[in-house]
Amino acid sequence: MLSETAHRVRSAVSLLRPGALAARPFACPICGPSLLVRLSRQPIGVRCVRCAGSAITLALVAVLKSVRPGFRDEALYELSARGPLYDFLRREAPRLTASEYFEDTPPGAPRGGVLCQDIRRLTFPDGSFDVCTSTEVFEHVADDRAGFREIRRVLREGGCTVFTVPLSASPVTVERAAEKDGRIEHLLPPEYHGDRIRGQGRVLVFRDYGADITGRLRAAGFTEAAIDRRYETAFLGQGCGVIVARA
Numbered sequence: 001m002l003s004e005t006a007h008r009v010r011s012a013v014s015l016l017r018p019g020a021l022a023a024r025p026f027a028c029p030i031c032g033p034s035l036l037v038r039l040s041r042q043p044i045g046v047r048c049v050r051c052a053g054s055a056i057t058l059a060l061v062a063v064l065k066s067v068r069p070g071f072r073d074e075a076l077y078e079l080s081a082r083g084p085l086y087d088f089l090r091r092e093a094p095r096l097t098a099s100e101y102f103e104d105t106p107p108g109a110p111r112g113g114v115l116c117q118d119i120r121r122l123t124f125p126d127g128s129f130d131v132c133t134s135t136e137v138f139e140h141v142a143d144d145r146a147g148f149r150e151i152r153r154v155l156r157e158g159g160c161t162v163f164t165v166p167l168s169a170s171p172v173t174v175e176r177a178a179e180k181d182g183r184i185e186h187l188l189p190p191e192y193h194g195d196r197i198r199g200q201g202r203v204l205v206f207r208d209y210g211a212d213i214t215g216r217l218r219a220a221g222f223t224e225a226a227i228d229r230r231y232e233t234a235f236l237g238q239g240c241g242v243i244v245a246r247a
Contacts, residue, residue: 015039022236028053029062030088038236046238053084055238056135056164059231061088063242064133064162067228074130077154079137079163081114082196089133097129119147124154132161139165140193140203142179148220155247161217167227167241170210177206217245 017040028034031051039045046055053061064071072092080086081098089096099117108123109116117123120143132151141147151161168174176188184204191205217225225245232239 015045029058029065030084036236043238043240046235051084055235056240057085058235059239060135060162060164060242062231063228067244068131068160071131077129077132079119079134085135119150122150122154126153127156128154130156130159134163136164139205139207139209142206145216145220148217152221152247157247159247161245163243164240165209168208168210171212172210173212174208176208177204213243222247
């Protein structure tokens with residue numbers, strides 16, 4: 001397995017587009033005074049040089065601090081156990097629980113010291129957490145509605161989820177693939193993303209979310225749901241909308 005430094009170097013090289021290069025000092029919401037570098041004109045291509053947080057992660061943390069200023073004293077659940085967001089939460093929030101999804105590990109069991117969870121059927125009791133966070137997860141979940149219901153179940157009353165997914169300009173979510181009887185049915189040409197566990201181009205995209213993601217969250221039991229767009233272009237022209245839903 002690559003070391004964290006080697007992974008960051010390889011990632012930076014893969015993102016580099018010389019015509020997009022730019023840099024400026026900035027106040028990183030994750031690590032404080034730093035330098036923001038744009039390697040390419042996409043949110044994942046804008047990085048803090050100290051913590052390696054992308055424009056996506058920077059936007060999420062900025063929104064989290066704004067809408068949940070007391071998160072450090074609360075019980076948090078993060079749907080990843082690696083990367084700049086996890087590192088920030090582990091440092092700032094002592095009551096953090098984190099997990100990954102491993103196909104070959106039963107939900108609730110550890111693998112290599114990391115808890116396995118399937119977002120569609122979490123093993124936590126009702127009302128276990130005050131806040132749930134994630135970046136770019138739910139577009140890869142075959143039954144995202146089940147995942148949203150599970151997040152709502154494990155949140156306490158008054159809790160919230162703060163997360164990102166790729167959002168299109170469309171008002172309506174477009175389904176790209178569906179899972180039926182354990183098999184994948186492609187409704188559009190397949191699209192894949194990568195992650196640190198499975199590698200590049202290995203994680204199927206099930207849908208392209210539109211603005212109606214807020215309706216999906218309300219249907220799952222959340223009392224409020226909105227897209228916070230304050231940081232869509234805040235980081236050298238890049239960023240993203242951050243979804244905030246309250247239990």
